Amino acid sequence: MTLRERGNRIARLGTVVTALALLGLAGVYVRAIVYTPVEAAQGAAQKIFYVHVPSAWAGLMAFVITGLLSILYLWLKDRRLDLAAAASAEVGVAFSAIILTTGPIWGKPIWGTWWTWDARLTSTLFLFLLFVGYIVLRGVLTDPGIRGRFSAVIGIMALFLVPFIHLTVYLFRTLHPAPIVLKPSRPSLPGDMLTTLLLSVGVFTVLYAGFLMLRYGLGLLREAREEELADAP
Amino acid sequence: MPPENTAFMVAAYVVVAVIVVGYAVSLLLRIREQRKR
Amino acid sequence: MGSTFRAAWHIAVKDLAIEWRTKTAFASGLVFAVLVLAVLFFSRDPTTVSATDIAPGAMWVTFTFASMLGLNRAFLIERELRALDGILLTPAPRAAIYWGKFVANLAFVGAIEAISLPLFVLFYDVPIWQRLGELILVIAMATVAFVAVGTLLSAMVVRTRYAELMLPLLLLPFLVPPLVAGVQATAPLLDGRPLSDVSGWLKLIAGFDVAFVTLAALLFEVVLDE
Numbered sequence: 001m002t003l004r005e006r007g008n009r010i011a012r013l014g015t016v017v018t019a020l021a022l023l024g025l026a027g028v029y030v031r032a033i034v035y036t037p038v039e040a041a042q043g044a045a046q047k048i049f050y051v052h053v054p055s056a057w058a059g060l061m062a063f064v065i066t067g068l069l070s071i072l073y074l075w076l077k078d079r080r081l082d083l084a085a086a087a088s089a090e091v092g093v094a095f096s097a098i099i100l101t102t103g104p105i106w107g108k109p110i111w112g113t114w115w116t117w118d119a120r121l122t123s124t125l126f127l128f129l130l131f132v133g134y135i136v137l138r139g140v141l142t143d144p145g146i147r148g149r150f151s152a153v154i155g156i157m158a159l160f161l162v163p164f165i166h167l168t169v170y171l172f173r174t175l176h177p178a179p180i181v182l183k184p185s186r187p188s189l190p191g192d193m194l195t196t197l198l199l200s201v202g203v204f205t206v207l208y209a210g211f212l213m214l215r216y217g218l219g220l221l222r223e224a225r226e227e228e229l230a231d232a233p
Numbered sequence: 234m235p236p237e238n239t240a241f242m243v244a245a246y247v248v249v250a251v252i253v254v255g256y257a258v259s260l261l262l263r264i265r266e267q268r269k270r
Numbered sequence: 271m272g273s274t275f276r277a278a279w280h281i282a283v284k285d286l287a288i289e290w291r292t293k294t295a296f297a298s299g300l301v302f303a304v305l306v307l308a309v310l311f312f313s314r315d316p317t318t319v320s321a322t323d324i325a326p327g328a329m330w331v332t333f334t335f336a337s338m339l340g341l342n343r344a345f346l347i348e349r350e351l352r353a354l355d356g357i358l359l360t361p362a363p364r365a366a367i368y369w370g371k372f373v374a375n376l377a378f379v380g381a382i383e384a385i386s387l388p389l390f391v392l393f394y395d396v397p398i399w400q401r402l403g404e405l406i407l408v409i410a411m412a413t414v415a416f417v418a419v420g421t422l423l424s425a426m427v428v429r430t431r432y433a434e435l436m437l438p439l440l441l442l443p444f445l446v447p448p449l450v451a452g453v454q455a456t457a458p459l460l461d462g463r464p465l466s467d468v469s470g471w472l473k474l475i476a477g478f479d480v481a482f483v484t485l486a487a488l489l490f491e492v493v494l495d496e
Contacts, residue, residue, distance in 0.1 A: 043235035048245040109238040126443040133439040164447040221267035
């Protein structure tokens, strides 16, 4: 199968999966807004939880997969691994954008402040910036071999950075507990809410898969184009 | 009485929809561009 | 093992010799340090924020940015002199190149810090003399972290046209844990607290150093492969 054929195939598959995920997302929206009870102490804003947490899950998954694919690429040197890692990185940036926007929108009514410098938000912020840098770096490197290797280095280092950022925030919080204006108690999620959350996590996972396929397909098509241009008389 | 903060919820849900749909569309457009020429 | 050490030493000496002859990176790092210290000093309300309050942050921001300036310049000089190609032709083991550059950068950044520190004491009037040893320990540990990652990244970034922009963009997220830990460890020390009070932060920097020095050394070969 030529590169272009494979790219088209994966792009088509990705379109279907993404379409399904979007339908699922609509379903989650309806279920969360209409059929899930409002949390008494926190109000409707608590429902942001149902899109914020699954995004965090998807974002983390995206960057971990980028890291793992990067290691595989350096080991096996298959260019497709590099394309897949880059695809996962871009998708991760998209999910990070969701986390970084819904986080403050959730934080303001629930915690009384737009930004909480908690471990997850802080890690996401720096991962977001780092992977924007990753994408910019790929943009300025023209040789595919160098581009792949350098990206892999960043992807692998990012993997190791995450636990240290978490540790840093944890230590900071332990030594300097922040005064919190509103203090929602940790809700032990009653059945309905848990189901909605799990459904949403499922949908976001499928969405990640769909986006990944589309972006990977795009990468393959671009590579196919490069080859075609190089072969052209 | 739960606090009145539905506006935040709506804002967040709209933002998520915009980013998700926006990214999907950007991917499809970029793929289409590769297929054309 | 022995040849790696010798090769690394030669590379380190060569790097520092080049820098000594040109002295530009060192000079710009120093000027930058003074400027940052001054700006941070003046960018506060002196009636509500004392110099000692912002001192740790100011010191560490200065070290961070002066280091980045220095790391980048060192590689740019090398590229201009096409020195990297020459090294790759030698039979020196690739790992030696990393260690050589690491040591050179460490010495370079260390020199900037060594001169910035008295300036810092001068401008901010902080009582560091009683805790000098412990402070130097914290600064050294965090500097190892900066230089370990910075050496690797500047080797990557020097190939691009936008090296000065890409280095901070890629490096700063990695500097967050050692930088935060450095500031958080410095403040109590300046306050007179014992070293044991900041052991948590020290362990964090130590762990980071071990992890990232190893990682950077291993990955450096990937960056050099032609």
